[in-house]
Amino acid sequence: MSQPTSLPVIDLSAPDRDALHRAARDVGFFQLVGHGVTAAEQSRLLSTARDFFAMPEADRLALDNLNSPHFRGYTRIGNEHTQGRRDWRDQLDISNELPARVPAPGEPPYWWLEGPNQWPTALPELREVSLEWMGRLSTVAHRLLHELLAAVGGPEDFYDAAFSGHPRNHLKLVRYPGRAPQGDDQGVGVHKDYGFLTLLLTDEVPGLQVETPDGQGFIDVPNLPGAFVVNLGELLEVATNGYLKATNHRVVSPPGSRERYSAPFFYNPRLDARIAPLPFPGASDADGVTQDPDNPLFAEFGWNELKGWVRAHPTVVRKHHPELTIA
Numbered sequence: 001m002s003q004p005t006s007l008p009v010i011d012l013s014a015p016d017r018d019a020l021h022r023a024a025r026d027v028g029f030f031q032l033v034g035h036g037v038t039a040a041e042q043s044r045l046l047s048t049a050r051d052f053f054a055m056p057e058a059d060r061l062a063l064d065n066l067n068s069p070h071f072r073g074y075t076r077i078g079n080e081h082t083q084g085r086r087d088w089r090d091q092l093d094i095s096n097e098l099p100a101r102v103p104a105p106g107e108p109p110y111w112w113l114e115g116p117n118q119w120p121t122a123l124p125e126l127r128e129v130s131l132e133w134m135g136r137l138s139t140v141a142h143r144l145l146h147e148l149l150a151a152v153g154g155p156e157d158f159y160d161a162a163f164s165g166h167p168r169n170h171l172k173l174v175r176y177p178g179r180a181p182q183g184d185d186q187g188v189g190v191h192k193d194y195g196f197l198t199l200l201l202t203d204e205v206p207g208l209q210v211e212t213p214d215g216q217g218f219i220d221v222p223n224l225p226g227a228f229v230v231n232l233g234e235l236l237e238v239a240t241n242g243y244l245k246a247t248n249h250r251v252v253s254p255p256g257s258r259e260r261y262s263a264p265f266f267y268n269p270r271l272d273a274r275i276a277p278l279p280f281p282g283a284s285d286a287d288g289v290t291q292d293p294d295n296p297l298f299a300e301f302g303w304n305e306l307k308g309w310v311r312a313h314p315t316v317v318r319k320h321h322p323e324l325t326i327a
């Protein structure tokens with residue numbers, strides 16, 4: 001099979017289901033156009049993110065995620081880890097604005113993930129822009145998930161109930177501040193995303209790389225202005241018993257001191273949603289989910305999400321959840 005050198009482009013305003021099926025099954029990554037989100041909305045989100053990172057460090061550290069047992073807020077450069085190695089980026093993690101939840105004895109610990117966000121007082125518009133963005137992209141992702149389920153021959157509304165109540169939307173505002181002084185180029189290390197679909201907005205600076213289907217190398221994802229880069233998360237792999245795979249990807253730090261900004265939106269169900277197998281014709285061709293002792297895939301979404309946070313934010317875990325283990 002020849003390696004794709006650019007990603008498939010899917011137009012959500014006139015979806016070609018065969019193309020979507022192939023893009024999801026063969027590549028696991030594609031560019032989404034025709035989604036209805038305007039260039040003005042996109043540049044507002046990115047410019048608000050830039051304003052956040054341009055604030056004095058003390059203002060950013062006032063939102064340190066070490067303050068939050070719910071893993072919300074700001075992670076300074078070098079405090080996040082992927083594959084046990086330090087990532088070279090700083091970021092603000094935002095999710096649904098909910099009251100702090102402390103799981104009762106016997107309740108799954110993933111309920112710690114529910115809680116309030118931390119917002120900067122000096123940049124009040126960040127709250128409105130981010131919450132609006134999550135609502136807007138949920139609508140787009142919902143449509144896309146329906147198209148995708150239909151494209152593989154399943155019932156398009158099969159997972160709607162999993163999103164009722166408080167679906168676990170997650171927006172990350174990210175800055176890659178050039179290369180680490182020690183010469184390491186891990187912006188963010190190789191990983192898969194934990195939910196159904198990720199809709200990623202980036203500036204024009206390259207860096208995102210996707211693993212090739214044969215697992216032998218990585219290809220650069222070019223910036224297509226106006227498009228969202230979409231990738232499949234682990235729940236789609238679980239849902240289809242491995243017919244669709246969550247794709248490994250990483251970000252290579254921009255050279256020198258060049259900065260790169262990005263904003264992945266993770267379209268996720270409720271934390272306690274159990275992902276039942278999708279009834280679809282390809283189920284008989286599916287070869288099972290990836291077996292990796294270092295990365296078990298959980299059908300109950302909260303566990304899958306908590307796995308990711310515990311791995312990426314060991315300092316938060318040491319401070320707030322020293323007893324926490326992943327079932």
Ligand SMILES: O=C(O)CCC(=O)C(=O)O
Nearest residue numbers: 174193202208251262264
């Ligand atoms: O910044 C990017 O381009 C991708 C980031 C990413 O993959 C992630 O945060 O999960």
Ligand SMILES: [Fe+2]
Nearest residue numbers: 191192193249
């Ligand atoms: Fe990712």
